Amino acid sequence: MLELRKITKAFGETIAVNNVSLSFEPGQMVGIIGRSGAGKSTLLRLINRLATSGSGDIVFEGTNVTTLSGKDLREWRARCAMIFQQFNLVSRLDVLTNVLIGRIGYLGTMPVMFKHFSAADRAAAALALDRLDLLPQALQRADTLSGGQQQRVAIARALIQNPRLILADEPIASLDPRNARLVMEALRDINRQDKMTIICNLHTLDAARAYCDRIIGMAQGHVVFDGSPAQLTSRVIQEIYGGDAESAVDESLTSTMGAIYAPAKPVVQPEMAGAI
Numbered sequence: 001m002l003e004l005r006k007i008t009k010a011f012g013e014t015i016a017v018n019n020v021s022l023s024f025e026p027g028q029m030v031g032i033i034g035r036s037g038a039g040k041s042t043l044l045r046l047i048n049r050l051a052t053s054g055s056g057d058i059v060f061e062g063t064n065v066t067t068l069s070g071k072d073l074r075e076w077r078a079r080c081a082m083i084f085q086q087f088n089l090v091s092r093l094d095v096l097t098n099v100l101i102g103r104i105g106y107l108g109t110m111p112v113m114f115k116h117f118s119a120a121d122r123a124a125a126a127l128a129l130d131r132l133d134l135l136p137q138a139l140q141r142a143d144t145l146s147g148g149q150q151q152r153v154a155i156a157r158a159l160i161q162n163p164r165l166i167l168a169d170e171p172i173a174s175l176d177p178r179n180a181r182l183v184m185e186a187l188r189d190i191n192r193q194d195k196m197t198i199i200c201n202l203h204t205l206d207a208a209r210a211y212c213d214r215i216i217g218m219a220q221g222h223v224v225f226d227g228s229p230a231q232l233t234s235r236v237i238q239e240i241y242g243g244d245a246e247s248a249v250d251e252s253l254t255s256t257m258g259a260i261y262a263p264a265k266p267v268v269q270p271e272m273a274g275a276i
């Protein structure tokens, strides 16, 4: 279990994350929503320790992550894989090598730089690519792939870190609706099949509702909502998004979903209809 206890992070006068306490049971698929600047990215970066909190504790299975350093911190980062909006692939390297870079937390920088990977690592990378339907592209340069394919390579790279949880920071914000669906489906399949905890910042409500079991709403650094998609009432949406509420209800993802994806439950709950 992952627990955030009274986490606060300030940048100068700006309190990006303000006294946030949350706990995440293993295997949850969680969406974090909120308007720009609400503190979503900072929260994920604090969990992964790309940023360090000003106060509070982050505890994963009894280990206080906020105090880790050196090898322990590298191991934590490996176990807590991160996916970014801009994919963060090395464009001139082939897809397979990009996936193998996920082993850096275990192998260190030099073996990765000189591509000294074991047969087992190569096999794991190929399997991860196959799982994401990208094995035929394994030897292509990363920059020859579409955005959606590149994001799925980033997911394969995350998988071969053997993560205990995956943090995804706006993974579909740069993608067209079709590719956004493929990426969210891939994440949800990993969540369901591997019982992987996935915490995902999302900029639109429809993606959060369609793919997440639990939604956390942030506003001005605070958690203002924590519940199921069905509990997101119009009043809550207004509280999370304020004046941006209308633009957050973007249905480009789900409006054409039937073509390649049939959701297990209604995307828009009946009680939500009035909110939209």
Ligand SMILES: Nc1ncnc2c1ncn2[C@@H]1O[C@H](COP(=O)(O)OP(=O)(O)OP(=O)(O)O)[C@@H](O)[C@H]1O
Pocket (backbone or CB within 6 Å): 011, 014, 015, 016, 034, 035, 036, 037, 038, 039, 040, 041, 042, 043
């Ligand atoms: N490195 C930084 N230096 C200074 N201020 C920062 C830094 N990172 C974030 N902030 C500020 O902290 C607040 C929260 O930012 P954060 O990126 O976490 O929000 P967000 O909800 O992820 O927004 P977006 O959806 O636009 O990415 C914002 O006011 C932002 O300007």
